Amino acid sequence: MCLGIPGELVGYVEEQADLGVVDVAGVRRRINIGLLVNEDLRLGDWVLVHVGFALSKISESEARAVLDYLEGLGQAYDDELDALRGSDIS
Amino acid sequence: MKFVDEYRDAGRVRALADEIAALCDPGRRYTFMEVCGGHTHTIYKHGLEDLLPENVTLVHGPGCPVCVIPMGRVDDAIHIARQPDVIMTSFGDMTRVPGGSGSFLDAKAAGADIRMVYSPLDALKIARANPDRRVVFMAIGFETTAPSTAMTVLRAAEEGIANFSVFCNHVLIIPGIRAILDSPDLRLDGFIGPGHVSAVIGCRPYAFIARDYGKPLVVAGFEPLDILQSIHMLLTQLAQGRTEVENQYARVVPWAGNPVAMEAIGRVMRLRPYFEWRGLGSIADSALGVADAYAAFDAERLFDLPGLRVADPKSCQCGEVLKGVLKPWECKVFGTACTPETPIGTCMVSSEGACAAYYTFGRFNREAIRA
Numbered sequence: 266m267c268l269g270i271p272g273e274l275v276g277y278v279e280e281q282a283d284l285g286v287v288d289v290a291g292v293r294r295r296i297n298i299g300l301l302v303n304e305d306l307r308l309g310d311w312v313l314v315h316v317g318f319a320l321s322k323i324s325e326s327e328a329r330a331v332l333d334y335l336e337g338l339g340q341a342y343d344d345e346l347d348a349l350r351g352s353d354i355s
Numbered sequence: 356m357k358f359v360d361e362y363r364d365a366g367r368v369r370a371l372a373d374e375i376a377a378l379c380d381p382g383r384r385y386t387f388m389e390v391c392g393g394h395t396h397t398i399y400k401h402g403l404e405d406l407l408p409e410n411v412t413l414v415h416g417p418g419c420p421v422c423v424i425p426m427g428r429v430d431d432a433i434h435i436a437r438q439p440d441v442i443m444t445s446f447g448d449m450t451r452v453p454g455g456s457g458s459f460l461d462a463k464a465a466g467a468d469i470r471m472v473y474s475p476l477d478a479l480k481i482a483r484a485n486p487d488r489r490v491v492f493m494a495i496g497f498e499t500t501a502p503s504t505a506m507t508v509l510r511a512a513e514e515g516i517a518n519f520s521v522f523c524n525h526v527l528i529i530p531g532i533r534a535i536l537d538s539p540d541l542r543l544d545g546f547i548g549p550g551h552v553s554a555v556i557g558c559r560p561y562a563f564i565a566r567d568y569g570k571p572l573v574v575a576g577f578e579p580l581d582i583l584q585s586i587h588m589l590l591t592q593l594a595q596g597r598t599e600v601e602n603q604y605a606r607v608v609p610w611a612g613n614p615v616a617m618e619a620i621g622r623v624m625r626l627r628p629y630f631e632w633r634g635l636g637s638i639a640d641s642a643l644g645v646a647d648a649y650a651a652f653d654a655e656r657l658f659d660l661p662g663l664r665v666a667d668p669k670s671c672q673c674g675e676v677l678k679g680v681l682k683p684w685e686c687k688v689f690g691t692a693c694t695p696e697t698p699i700g701t702c703m704v705s706s707e708g709a710c711a712a713y714y715t716f717g718r719f720n721r722e723a724i725r726a
């Protein structure tokens with residue numbers, strides 16, 4: 266729950282302006298991007314996702330570093346990814 | 356992999372360790388607290404303490420939100436979950452946290468409808484899909500997750516989803532740190548500040564630590580080099596006679612935090628006059644409840660709660676561990692009666708809890724190894 270997972274913004278959700286689609290380690294999920302309204306988010310940008318909300322915009326190199334850190338966590342990261350896979354935000 | 360090497364490079368780690376050693380006054384002891392459980396994890400996983408001079412000690416702070424949930428609140432949540440028309444939703448981290456009479460997992464096994472969700476927005480979706488049930492979200496976490504709870508309540512209000520509510524257990528990092536600073540048991544020389552909480556609140560709220568308590572704080576990232584660099588920054592401040600708030604993690608943490616997130620919290624939540632933290636006791640102005648304007652989404656007002664204070668088990672020393680007074684292995688039940696499979700205290704439940712981090716990486720105290 267505390268883990269921020271980096272995702273790449275790959276799409277928007279037409280009917281709901283504050284939702285975006287991110288790709289997180291190959292998993293594509295809708296997340297809320299409303300907390301980053303002032304960040305001028307663009308497709309291809311990377312964000313740190315906490316419990317379904319993008320909380321900060323980050324660079325790609327930071328995203329890679331965080332992903333590597335998370336992979337090193339083992340079980341805790343697997344659980345978080347499983348939870349994300351089960352997520353269906355709308 | 357070149358990106359990662361930037362933060363892991365063994366040569367840079369060693370060079371930094373040497374610089375840290377050079378900065379230390381050999382006649383002095385330094386005790387720094389890392390507030391965040393994520394940092395504790397990195398420190399033990401990479402054995403960073405072994406790279407530090409003998410007179411630098413790291414102690415673990417209260418920054419694991421699962422670890423500070425008191426038993427009474429778990430019992431209240433289970434009481435809600437047992438109502439026949441209720442679906443209780445929760446992050447997976449909460450499920451094994453023991454209350455006075457069992458955990459969410461136990462209650463689920465006994466028939467309560469408790470479902471794991473990744474996001475409060477998933478809980479809201481369950482509410483939409485089950486209009487004849489009351490759907491409650493067990494909201495936990497520091498300022499990192501509070502904005503998502505707030506945004507979800509705003510969305511529920513906008514859509515008029517009347518069968519959704521939150522059982523609010525959000526805690527605030529600043530009063531937690533203040534409680535540690537006011538605790539007579541511990542003498543600290545500085546703080547390694549939390550990364551993701553700071554992405555929300557920014558760096559300014561820590562100013563009182565430098566100003567009123569004369570201790571430096573450096574907001575830090577989660578890579579081994581981040582943490583070593585933060586220690587280096589703390590020691591540099593001390594060597595120069597400065598005590599300031601500095602930001603080592605500027606690549607993620609803006610100095611002003613995330614104003615949109617703070618605004619959402621401010622709209623939907625109110626400061627509780629006091630809140631009980633497991634092990635730390637009641638702390639003034641240390642947690643968030645649902646604001647009056649959103650009372651219709653506040654499980655605390657919608658359900659009759661027992662609200663009992665449940666004392667922690669006698670054998671449990673989580674309070675001392677959360678304050679950094681005891682190292683996990685010094686707890687009498689560590690690794691014997693208390694393991695991640697059968698946790699007695701909360702610090703063993705979450706992967707960010709200090710006891711779980713020690714247990715997982717099998718690291719024991721340096722003093723014992725040296726002796």
Ligand code: SF4
Binds near residue numbers: 693698699702703710
């Ligand atoms: S070993 Fe268990 S009971 Fe002891 S402090 Fe750690 S979590 Fe608490």
